[in-house]
Amino acid sequence: MPNTPHITRRELLRGAALVPVAGALAACATPAAKPAASSSAAPVATSAANPFGVAADKPLEVWIFDGGFGQDYAKNIHQPLFKTKYPKVEIKHNATKEITKVLQPRFAGGNPPEVIDNSGANFMDFGALAQDSQMQDLTPLLDAPSWDDPATKVRDTIDQSVIDIGTYDGKFSVLGYVNYIHGIWYSQKVFRDNGWEIPKTWDEFLKLCETIKKSGKMAPFTYAGKFPQYLYEPLLTMAAKIGGSEVLVNIDNLEDGAWTSEAMKTAATAWAEVGAKYLMEGTTGLDHVQTQTAQNKYKVAMLPSGSWLENEQKTTTPADFEYGMFPIPDFTSSDKMPYGTLHTQPGENFIVSAKSANPQAGMEYLRAMLSKKAAGDFSELVRTVTVVKGASEGRQNSPGVASASKAVADAGANALYYRWQTWYGPLKDEGIAATGELMSGGLTPDKYLERMQKKADEIKNDSSIKKYKR
Structure with missing residues (x-):
């Protein structure tokens, strides 16, 4: 396999005409026209039930990596749950096995979608996205009331490693949803x-x-x-x-x-x-x-x-x-x-695009995902363990999940991760x-x-x- 050509991070995000080896960010297409600034709309009041001020009828675009977990969990679990609170929000669901190839041109064009499951062999470079201020600061998500219990903050419902590993430049901006x-x-x-x-x-x-x-x-x-x-x-x-x-x-x-x-x-x-x-x-x-x-x-x-x-x-x-x-x-x-x-370590990494038209709805979508029901239904459907504490309790575990979960319990504090x-x-x-x-x-x-x-x-x-x- 050839060596990766030397390119800067900004070239990666701005669309340099390069063809890197498999796994590198693909070359960008012609930039699309930038959307109208979302700030022109009147702000929506926040509340315990709507902590980010989600507009009742502004569309939300979601992209899922169609890999080991498929995309049915998004269509049949997460999105219906979100719609129980925001029935008028149109969710534009999309799925691909080639996250970088499909979505890098959107970032280069200034019109990225709100929610992205940035996973798979060809995920976008998180470091480059952080350097270019493309990822929404999700700290307000951590401090918001959980979907299940207004008295409990989201940060207290997930493993601490999610926050540690998802923090770039002091900002929590990547939500690892699955305990890989x-x-x-x-x-x-x-x-x-x-x-x-x-x-x-x-x-x-x-x-x-x-x-x-x-x-x-x-x-x-x-x-x-x-x-x-x-x-x-x-x-x-x-x-x-x-x-x-x-x-x-x-x-x-x-x-x-x-x-x-x-x-x-x-x-x-x-x-x-x-x-x-x-x-x-x-x-x-x-x-x-x-x-x-x-x-x-x-x-x-x-x-x-x-x-x-x-x-x-x-x-x-x-x-x-x-x-x-x-x-x-x-x-x-x-x-x-x-x-x-x-x-x-946490994987199946979700981000909200800071420069998308509706990042408020993007954060609310993640808040719904982190509910016990959403996480538990997800675990049962795709036979894995999420980062939401206690979400799998009382559910039927498959042999592989049981084996891997036991291995984690046996490992205790002897758990490793790397981030390079x-x-x-x-x-x-x-x-x-x-x-x-x-x-x-x-x-x-x-x-x-x-x-x-x-x-x-x-x-x-x-x-x-x-x-x-x-």
């Missing part, structure tokens, strides 16, 4: 039927891969070859287990030599071995759905993914497949973080390209990490790119 839980996914039925044990050490993992390979029943391992970010996730998690959470903090903070640390070298070498010995044939040419479907067809035993997987594969998963998830095994007994350490891929789009693109080459043998572990460090250093030394810190 990452790990290695497998069929509990397959493991049970074959007597395969969950590996708790890396040696056990490699021995399991060897056993599965020799059985001839299926390949041991695969990942979304066309989207190598699925593989850099377990690689980074392993590195943090080995060297401590500061490994990821240093990468996020663009520290000198962060990518070439010993923990990163060990993790990259370990996963390169998996790439060389245990991948399902043809992995590098397949996308996430193809590799996941191969697992459903019992062609491969294990793959790295997140807690959206079960819903994404619901149409191809056998009834008795019984998804399960296990954490990255211990590399050695000297790992700085214990067995069970997980990468888990949402802060710095060009670094994310480099990570995707370079990890693909590492796993296909095109880069040695050392060369892989040198390449990532070089890109991180370029970004660090580029004064046009705003820097963020953890």
Whole structure:
């Protein structure tokens, strides 16, 4: 895969005529005419029931990433709930798998939609959006009364990590709606039927891969070859287990030599071995759905993914497949973080466009989403866990959700996250390209990490790119 061309963040948002590698922001189309200033309308009085002053009949445009969770939850849960309070508001619902390609021209043209689920492999660069003041400050949402209980603020109904991770430049502006839980996914039925044990050490993992390979029943391992970010996730998690959470903090903070640390070298070498010995044939040419479907067809035993997987594969998963998830095994007994350490963080990120025609309705839409009913119905429909406290209580959990939820409970405080891929789009693109080459043998572990460090250093030394810190 080619290197990402060097472009500034403002060029990305203003529509530079570039064609970056997959995952980078796509080139903008001709800017559309800017809408009339929304401030010309008479302001609507705010109240406990209408904390943002939503106009009764002003339209609201919503764009949903049509990926692992589909779009039915928006059409059948969130939007009807919003309409119970604002029946005259016309909701213009849209969905796409290509958020950047479709919506970047709207931002460049000054007429972005109100609500965007900025998710998927080709999400818009959050850091660039923040730098260009494109995201609405959602702090008033946090301080508004919750949809369910006027006496409780929204901020008290969600996990604190949502606020921490969604804050850019001191402003809470990105709402992660789903608690993404990452790990290695497998069929509990397959493991049970074959007597395969969950590996708790890396040696056990490699021995399991060897056993599965020799059985001839299926390949041991695969990942979304066309989207190598699925593989850099377990690689980074392993590195943090080995060297401590500061490994990821240093990468996020663009520290000198962060990518070439010993923990990163060990993790990259370990996963390169998996790439060389245990991948399902043809992995590098397949996308996430193809590799996941191969697992459903019992062609491969294990793959790295997140807690959206079960819903994404619901149409191809056998009834008795019984998804399960296990954490990255211990590399050695000297790992700085214990067995069970997980990468888990809020995802399925929603934003409200600051320069849209009706940001007030956009924030109110998010407030409705954060109600217990909306979040609970969502969890049940798409088989996952939201960030709304207690929303899944008393609901029927699927095997995968139960497995992932137990893993989170077992991990306790040993939870990891990283932010470089949402802060710095060009670094994310480099990570995707370079990890693909590492796993296909095109880069040695050392060369892989040198390449990532070089890109991180370029970004660090580029004064046009705003820097963020953890």
